[in-house]
Amino acid sequence: MGPAERLGHWISVAGDLLLGAVCPGCGRAGVGLCPGCRAALAAPAPRRARPSPTPPGFPPTVTGGPYDDLMRNLISAHKERQAWLLSSDLGRRLARAVAALLRDVGAGPVYLVPIPSSAAAVRSRGRDATAALAVAAARRLATQRSESVRMVRLLRPVRRLADQSDLTASQRQANLAGAYAVRRPARPRFPGTLVVVDDLVTTGSSLAEATRALTAAGLDVAGAAVLASTVRRHHPPASSAHPVRPDAARGV
Template structure:
């Protein structure tokens, strides 16, 4: 029988829920408000993606839903590092809305940047693949890691480009397809450029890139 059986008196159910909240406290992933996984204000924020556009590398246009600051950054880190995978659903809806405004009426497939083996072992799930699934966009798993790379977080622009160069390979399924590359965050754009290179080499027509968030142009000139 479930712990919250309909036969259980309301007062007992409430007391049991309070006890669980004490043992496993919940707070909003965006603003930290107590006793709620996602507060109404942060839910509204995720339902209103921005129209952010930047160009990286040799003209790859990247469309992003949020700036990687404040609440969106905290929520995305909660999804990536704290196991709060329920956030993939509202982020996925935001990706779908951003795709609709960026690529209206185009017949495209969306190719997620693959998760490294180390990240998969650490988290137990593939962030970008999960976000792409939750978006409901037509997806194609056409990229594979070709070699191991170092953690990008502490690297500068040139180091990032060198780190990921030649690190991806596209499958034959990409040939002849019109594709959009999907990632969680664009910083310098090095990973997206590498994905574009691999897909183009396999015969795909890369129409652009789509990310949940874009970092501010401060430390990195993206």
């Protein structure tokens, strides 16, 4: 078996193990994302996201697109079924959202700060899924900017959180209040721009709490970027409903 054949064999094995030899977006037979799902993943323009009601301290946030069926399948596969081959494709979408957020930010290093996963979640999944997305996005952005871009694990959970899947917005806010702290001393400050990143924004409580913890430690947060945002319950003001300028994320 030659080198090319061996590579193809191991790609097929990885597909069987990680993705069940089907596209994780639509379920069609194949290894990795099918062309249609890859095109759909890249199609939405980054947009400002603001949940309603908005929790106190919610940062300026850009989403890579809506939380539709495709994103539901991909986020679930990446997070719960260890489909790590998706990190690159999802990281590219996250990188576009970060680039759009930073369009008016001056030069300097960029630090992507993932929302922390619990130790139990990391053990059960075998990896910190959000940190993996941040690493992939940082690598993509580093090819587009002259300054360094990297992921930093600045946040840690300080207590056990309740499962948020069935909680209301107010219950999520109470569940997350004071839940995060900075891992390391805030000084010397990071000489650059901090961006909180996550896979999904629903009520905004996680992003607000992460921003609170970072600013309480003396760090400046430019905003947040996420892969997807859930559909709003109320229509946003006209000024916040417009897509971010396409040229802001061009080439990412």
